[in-house]
Amino acid sequence: MSGTSASLQPPADAVTPVRHPDAPAPGELLGAHYGECFGCGGEQPHGLHLQARAGEGVSLTAEFAVRPEHQGAPGLAHGGILATALDETLGSLNWLLRTIAVTGRLETDFRRPVPVGTTLHLEAEVTAVAGRKIYSRATGRVGGPDGPVAVRAEALFIEVKVDHFIDNGRPEEIQAAMSDPDQVRRARAFEVNP
Numbered sequence: 001m002s003g004t005s006a007s008l009q010p011p012a013d014a015v016t017p018v019r020h021p022d023a024p025a026p027g028e029l030l031g032a033h034y035g036e037c038f039g040c041g042g043e044q045p046h047g048l049h050l051q052a053r054a055g056e057g058v059s060l061t062a063e064f065a066v067r068p069e070h071q072g073a074p075g076l077a078h079g080g081i082l083a084t085a086l087d088e089t090l091g092s093l094n095w096l097l098r099t100i101a102v103t104g105r106l107e108t109d110f111r112r113p114v115p116v117g118t119t120l121h122l123e124a125e126v127t128a129v130a131g132r133k134i135y136s137r138a139t140g141r142v143g144g145p146d147g148p149v150a151v152r153a154e155a156l157f158i159e160v161k162v163d164h165f166i167d168n169g170r171p172e173e174i175q176a177a178m179s180d181p182d183q184v185r186r187a188r189a190f191e192v193n194p
């Protein structure tokens with residue numbers, strides 16, 4: 001049973017989310033937002049290597065292959081790792097809105113243990129937007145995309161400017177990211193887009 005807190009209930013003036021016209025088409029991979037990201041980065045050897053695929057509207061699917069390095073109890077995925085997979089999946093939704101946003105709040109239900117060697121099939125959608133606040137939810141199933149629910153989450157993401165990262169990130173990584181013209185162009189384009 002989910003007991004979502006009041007701060008995850010959209011306010012009365014919240015609006016239906018609108019998929020950005022330049023968002024990837026349904027079925028397309030979204031790609032990593034940052035190569036070193038623990039959730040989605042292809043250059044991050046310790047990461048989850050989650051790949052999200054655009055769905056209809058402001059929704060997507062993703063798959064997370066649970067490996068031995070993700071264990072908490074013997075043979076089972078660590079709950080924090082599962083929460084990370086949910087967080088990353090939910091965060092990827094903001095790409096469909098073409099909005100840069102960070103997690104403000106993430107509430108997670110763990111319904112079934114997730115064994116090593118299985119694939120967690122994730123689906124997520126944005127449910128509402130209120131100013132800078134983006135409300136979303138995600139579900140993770142085992143045994144196939146229609147298998148039983150193992151985890152679910154609801155979240156509030158908050159829109160930020162690129163300066164959020166520049167002002168707060170460690171200078172080494174920020175400088176490296178800033179020297180990648182593709183990374184900067186993409187981030188700035190998202191920032192100015194309505």
Ligand SMILES: CCCCCCCCCCCCCCCC(=O)SCCNC(=O)CCNC(=O)[C@H](O)C(C)(C)COP(=O)(O)OP(=O)(O)OC[C@H]1O[C@@H](n2cnc3c(N)ncnc32)[C@H](O)[C@@H]1OP(=O)(O)O
Binds near residue numbers: 007162184187
């Ligand atoms: C060169 C560089 C390239 C960069 C390329 C970009 C790459 C793009 C990377 C994306 C990355 C994603 C990766 C996966 C997702 C993460 O893991 S993100 C990392 C984890 N999250 C964080 O680190 C966020 C830390 N928190 C913060 O920085 C600040 O608290 C926030 C979230 C920016 C909000 O601060 P703020 O901007 O001062 O806004 P604030 O006025 O406090 O809040 C705004 C509204 O949200 C509400 N709110 C805020 N927090 C909460 C909360 N926890 N609960 C309930 N309500 C809240 C407030 O009540 C307020 O509501 P209203 O009064 O407007 O109704």
